[in-house]
Amino acid sequence: MTGRFDSPGEGSNAEASTKAIVFVVEDDISVRRSLTNLFQQVGLEVVAFGSAREMLQSTIPDVTSCLVLDVRLPGLSGLDYQTELARLNIHIPIIFITGHGDIPMTVKAMKGGAVDFLSKPFRDQELLDAVVAATERDRKRREAQRTVANLQSLFETLSPREQAVMKLVAAGLMNKQVAAELGLAEITVKIYRGHVMKKMRARSLADLIRMSETLGICVNRSEQTQV
Amino acid sequence: MTGRFDSPGEGSNAEASTKAIVFVVEDDISVRRSLTNLFQQVGLEVVAFGSAREMLQSTIPDVTSCLVLDVRLPGLSGLDYQTELARLNIHIPIIFITGHGDIPMTVKAMKGGAVDFLSKPFRDQELLDAVVAATERDRKRREAQRTVANLQSLFETLSPREQAVMKLVAAGLMNKQVAAELGLAEITVKIYRGHVMKKMRARSLADLIRMSETLGICVNRSEQTQV
DNA sequence: ACGCATTACAAACATACGTATAGTTCTCTT
């Protein structure tokens, strides 16, 4: 990890460097400027704010990113902001920095999923390493989320009946059992099942079941076991 | 969470209280004794050690447990011991306690998966709450591990050929494709597949595929896609 | 030498799955 950012915008890391955004929330303007400079020097895009409120009011682009956050802030504190972001379902990886931190603070931040917690003074490279780790975490999270979202949108192209059939098929029921469950003729189930396979772009039943797992689709087990 | 341990050995938490073991590693004998007392008072079983080495040399029973670990220890430090346990693939949840901790220490501990990091002085209830959280985490981890182990042992009852068939079936191949892949007649695959279903106690193909997921069974995708 | 598990295949049958063609009914939109 160390040294990945010491030569800006070159070689194999060019893509990661140019695409990631580092958000900075820090009330001290001189610290904010020096952080901004540091990140820009290694080719990272930076967007800095003086308070949590400012960042909440701005439009956050939907790209790989991380947040360097001062713990002590006027208004909403860094830890409160972390909680607030979680409540808003915003899962940007956070690196805390602080001048006067303590252990309970650190524990709360780390329990809340923070990537790192650095107390000043720290070496630039420590922060850069943390940023690399954080953006990498975000990249992976986004990739996983994109996969789910794609499947979800495919699933939503299914008619309600097709969705119902898919759920029961994924639960392991035979066509005739699905038909009984839904009050349909078996032939109808067969046809809907065909639609499901086509619309979900599943090449096999195994595929479809894995998709169901990813989507978290399941039915009440009591309905299966009584067969 | 708070107050779950303030009346020992009664009500719905009796099971969790009596079955969990709290390991304590603390060199200061008076602290060790007071911790032991505290946990015993709320009905927890306690096994205390004066050093990490002592605990490593003892036989650790295979039950739900957690570890209350002093950061500063003679010989192997608490943080080193955490690393060592991870290296040995021992995933007991750790609660650190310390008299003179600092932030980097805390961060390292939490990054390493610690449940909590308490600096003295702390309230007894804080520690007890952390122990509840830690044992609960261990209980869940053990449950998940047991599930995998059960499936694994079922899988090991399969003959090599049956295992191979299961892998390819779980990958979504048709019987004839499995047969071609393994150089078998289709009828042979059908028979082995029947054995697989019976031995794995799978009631449906969906079941079997979920088992494969849990077991992490997969084959080179190139073999499927070229069909 | 004997039993036993494994590997392997065949014939035959029953059941399950998938698709094409064709048609009815209903609702919602243009």
Add this chain to the structure above:
DNA sequence: AAGAGAACTATACGTATGTTTGTAATGCGT
């Protein structure tokens, strides 16, 4: 009013899956 899509069924056919019964070669331990 016409068209589109959803929901639903039927007939018919072809393929896939699963099970039973039977056969046979191999290898391994006692």
